[in-house]
Amino acid sequence: QTGSANTNPSDSADDEYITSVSIGTPAQVLPLDFDTGSSDLWVFSSETPKSSASGHTLYSPSKSSTAKKLSGSTWSIEYGDKSSSSGDVYTDVVTIGGFSVKTQAVESATKVSTQFVQDTVISGLVGLGFDVGNQVSPRPQKTWFSNAANSLAEPLFTADLRHQETGSYNFGFIDTSLAKGTIGYTPADGSEGYWGFTATGYSVGGAKLNRNSITGIADTGTTLLLLPDNIVDAYYNNVESAQYDDSQEGVVFDCSEDLPSFSFGVGGQTITISGDLLNLTPIEEGSSTCFGGLQSSADIGINIFGDVALKAALVVFDLGNERLGWAQK
Numbered sequence: 001q002t003g004s005a006n007t008n009p010s011d012s013a014d015d016e017y018i019t020s021v022s023i024g025t026p027a028q029v030l031p032l033d034f035d036t037g038s039s040d041l042w043v044f045s046s047e048t049p050k051s052s053a054s055g056h057t058l059y060s061p062s063k064s065s066t067a068k069k070l071s072g073s074t075w076s077i078e079y080g081d082k083s084s085s086s087g088d089v090y091t092d093v094v095t096i097g098g099f100s101v102k103t104q105a106v107e108s109a110t111k112v113s114t115q116f117v118q119d120t121v122i123s124g125l126v127g128l129g130f131d132v133g134n135q136v137s138p139r140p141q142k143t144w145f146s147n148a149a150n151s152l153a154e155p156l157f158t159a160d161l162r163h164q165e166t167g168s169y170n171f172g173f174i175d176t177s178l179a180k181g182t183i184g185y186t187p188a189d190g191s192e193g194y195w196g197f198t199a200t201g202y203s204v205g206g207a208k209l210n211r212n213s214i215t216g217i218a219d220t221g222t223t224l225l226l227l228p229d230n231i232v233d234a235y236y237n238n239v240e241s242a243q244y245d246d247s248q249e250g251v252v253f254d255c256s257e258d259l260p261s262f263s264f265g266v267g268g269q270t271i272t273i274s275g276d277l278l279n280l281t282p283i284e285e286g287s288s289t290c291f292g293g294l295q296s297s298a299d300i301g302i303n304i305f306g307d308v309a310l311k312a313a314l315v316v317f318d319l320g321n322e323r324l325g326w327a328q329k
């Protein structure tokens with residue numbers, strides 16, 4: 001068996017990617033953010049305070065004949081950007097891309113931070129990280145993919161995120177036609193719950209790869225490519241108008257400037273992110289100052305290959321072989 005779901009950028013900056021997920025009987029369809037950087041499936045629900053829930057599509061367990069309360073279980077999660085949510089837990093049928101998991105832990109939010117309240121284009125997250133990262137207590141729950149893996153044709157999924165166009169999450173199969181290059185594989189370290197890996201080097205503007213290990217995570221739930229300062233500086237030294245903007249908390253530059261590409265080595269392949277993909281968006285509507293897709297990871301303590309990097313590739317999240325595959329797109 002397999003599953004295939006379309007995913008769409010949430011806005012003109014490709015801030016997030018939205019995928020429709022069906023929960024319960026009859027089906028309640030919610031727009032969710034697939035997140036390989038976390039391991040909880042949580043949703044805005046009938047239990048979310050009305051003032052926080054306004055504008056969001058809600059899951060109502062009381063209206064689902066297959067919903068069951070997971071008594072005594074609660075959850076609480078905080079993300080890298082300090083956003084957070086918490087609540088209680090149901091089990092219900094969850095269908096993604098035509099593949100159904102009958103008894104999936106659906107974490108219902110009784111509290112959500114302002115970042116989520118304001119982000120009305122999504123009604124929750126689908127964690128696609130490793131089960132060790134699940135935040136349900138007293139008994140951690142499995143992710144949707146972990147529950148599905150044994151029934152899928154192959155225990156893997158792929159992410160094909162695109163700039164301003166529809167992409168896909170495929171489960172149980174690899175559609176190699178989505179890629180231009182060969183898929184290069186490298187070991188994945190799931191011990192922290194993330195899809196951790198090590199890139200072998202980087203280059204700016206098509207130059208020869210500087211060999212240096214960059215350990216980070218492949219995170220569909222993070223917008224930016226976040227790397228060490230020495231690499232960020234090496235890149236922006238090639239962007240004449242680049243400067244650090246305190247209010248924006250990142251490097252900005254003239255939108256009219258042609259940006260160099262940025263490449264990284266992984267699994268024996270080189271993934272090249274075009275300059276266009278590295279110009280994320282004007283800092284404000286109509287501004288001629290643009291915000292960079294590559295920013296520093298110094299304040300986070302972990303390097304994150306977020307959507308800016310993932311958009312340049314077809315990425316294979318191979319649980320069965322504990323490895324990540326990358327192919328140029």
Ligand SMILES: CN(C)c1ccc(C(=O)NN)cc1
Nearest residue numbers: 037079080083115116221222
């Ligand atoms: C506030 N929102 C929508 C978030 C979504 C995802 C994340 C995240 O760190 N994922 N790895 C943080 C915040």
